[in-house]
Amino acid sequence: MKKHAVIIGGGLGGLSAAIKLQATGWQVTLLEKNNDVGGKLHEVVIGSHHFDFGPNTITMPHVFREVVQDAGENPDDYFTFEKLDVHTKNVFADRSSFYFSSEKERMKEELLKLDPFAADKYEDYLMEVENLYSLARQHFFHRTFSSWKDYLSLPLAKAMARVKPLTTLDAFHQQFFKDARVRYAFNRYATYIGSSPYTTPATFGLIGHLELVDGVYFTRGGNHRIALGFLKLAKKLGVTLLTNTEVTKLEVKDQRIVAAITDKEQRITGDKFILNGDLLTQFPRLVDKQHRPHFSLKHVQPSISAFVIMAAMKTRLDLHHHHVFFGENPKREFTQLFDDQKFGDDPTIYICTSSKTDETLSxxxxxxxxxxxxxxxxxxxxxxxxxxxxxxxxxxxxxxxRGLAIRDNVVNDITVDPTTIAAKFHAFRGSLYGIASNRKRDTFLRPYNAAKDISNLYFVGGSTHPGGGSPMVVLSGSNVARKILSG
Structure with missing residues (x-):
């Protein structure tokens, strides 16, 4: 008889785990409370205008492709990636600007306009961030962590010491970029993990390697096609998918989950259970306190959230695919967000206009x-x-x-605020990435991939290892599936 895995949550982590387990002989049941899978990576439609709610910037396309390849299928049958060589326009308060590009010589030319020192140091910067990425890929990305003992590895300890854990991301960038405007643009990488560049470790400088060497990509038809591709493959492999079905309780006996109870009064038994969701809210919601004595929310600092407007326009505006408008003092904005717990009064505004790459979407x-x-x-x-x-x-x-005629040309719009994010995705205090990485321990000692008090419960998603961002979430699912398969 096949072993049975029950996955709660159909985000990218849950889907990647489901595909891996089903393709290697397990029977998988995936339960999703919403109508669509993909978690935050889903499509929103306003008339003839199509939007990706979830990650608009895609890096590490090989991670998504490997999920399909490992199941014996051709990734091109499920989704197609298009590289954006010149991918982001950064515009500053003084109206100066420069583009991010994965073409090295183009980047040097762009930097030369604002910061000749940066242009001269750019190749040194690329070497440093490549080293950070290589260390992370070798020692962190493909591991699961079940207890503190998993950190007792000499190679791992050496790697952790080499990824600049005691240097802030901003301090790291100061070595290569003298102009504050240029640093503002590079420091924005900290927001990809919901944190501040003035406190988060320089480790996350590796994002520079991903965007400026490996490149930024767009999924033809919209990035949500990744989730739809995973869904198509999961169904083909035989995964049992139950949408509009919310798990209300995990039944525990002898320190093991024996069944998931749904809002439709179903009792679904299994050998292994995987929780794909914000474990900061879902673990305590689904498991009685007596069964999780080692779990605590004390001293947890949530990542930043987001205020989103999806605006359907009746005209084309002078925007790049990825376009960022910086305020006068982005450093002050981080102080307001994390210390004062309020919106920045002159915030950085990010706009993704995917119709610049694919007009059929709008x-x-x-x-x-x-x-x-x-x-x-x-x-x-x-x-x-x-x-x-x-x-x-x-x-x-x-x-x-800034010269964008929004109100005169908007047909309709939808707003999403932290309260909506908290309700729709069970996100801890509306955060996008679970725990922030502003403290060193939260960068390297994220919640483990296995429950400490329950022997057959595992965690995947952005709130556990290896962290937030769609490639990391997918890796968490694949890593946990491998852990289960290895026994």
């Missing part, structure tokens, strides 16, 4: 995905926040000062 005008960093929700449930429409109008004001 044939009647641009599809603006506008994102501003937001503080996570307060632990105080009675916290009063500004209404979403007030924040939206403020963002439109700021963009119109």
């Amino acid at each position: 044939p009647d005008g641009d599809n603006l995905f506008i994102l501003v960093n937001a503080p996570p929700l307060s632990a105080d449930l009675n916290e009063k926040r500004e209404p979403s429409f007030v924040i939206k109008e403020r963002i439109y004001d700021q963009l119109e000062k």
Whole structure:
């Protein structure tokens, strides 16, 4: 008889684990509370305008392709990636700008406009971030962690010492970039993991290697096609998929999960259980306290959240595929977000307009995905926040000062705030990445991939190892599946 794995949550981590296990002889049942799989990576449609809600920037395409290849299939039958050689336009408060590109000579030319020192040091920078990436790939990305003993490895300890854990990302960038504007653009990598560049370790400089050497990609038809491709493969392999089905309790006996109980009063038994969701909210929601004595939310610092506007336009605007408008003082914005727990008063505004690469996604005008960093929700449930429409109008004001005629050309728009993110994705205090990486221990000692008090429960997703971001989430699923298969 086949062994049975039950996966709670159909995000990218749950899907990658499901595919790996099903392809190697297990029977998998995947339970998803929403109508669609993919978690945050799903499509939003406003009339003829199509948006990706989830990650708009795709790196490490090989990670997604390997999930399909390892199951014996051709990735090109499931999704296709297009490289964006010149991928992001960075615009500063003084109206100066430069582009990010994976073409080295183009980057040198761009840097030379603002920072000749940076142009001269750029190859040294690339060598440093390649080294950070190589160490992470060799020692961190493909491992699971079940207890502190998993860190007692001499090669791992040496690697951890070499990835600059005691240097902040901003301090690291100061070695290569003298102009503050250039540093603002590179420091933004910290927001990819929901953190501040002024406190998060320089380890995450490796993102520079991913974007500026490996490159930034777009999935033809929209990035949500990755999730749809995984879904197609999971169904082909025989995964049992139950959507609109929320798990309400995990039944524990003798320190093992014996069944998942759903809101439809189903009792689904299994040999192994995988929780793909924000474990900071889902583990305590699904497992009674008496069965998880080692789990605690004390001293947890949530990552930043987001305020999103998806604006369907009736015209084309002068925007790049990825476009970033920086305020006068981005450092102050991080202080406001993390220390003051409030929106920046002059925030960095990111806009993804995928119609610049694929007009079929928005044939009647641009599809603006506008994102501003937001503080996570307060632990105080009675916290009063500004209404979403007030924040939206403020963002439109700021963009119109930058020369973008938003209000005159918007057909319709949808806003998503931290409260919505918390409700739809069970996200801890509305955070996008679970725990922030502002403290060294939270960078390297993220929640383990296996429950400490329950022998057959595993965790995948952005709130566990190896961390946030769609490639890391996919790796967490594959890593845990391998751990289960190895016994």
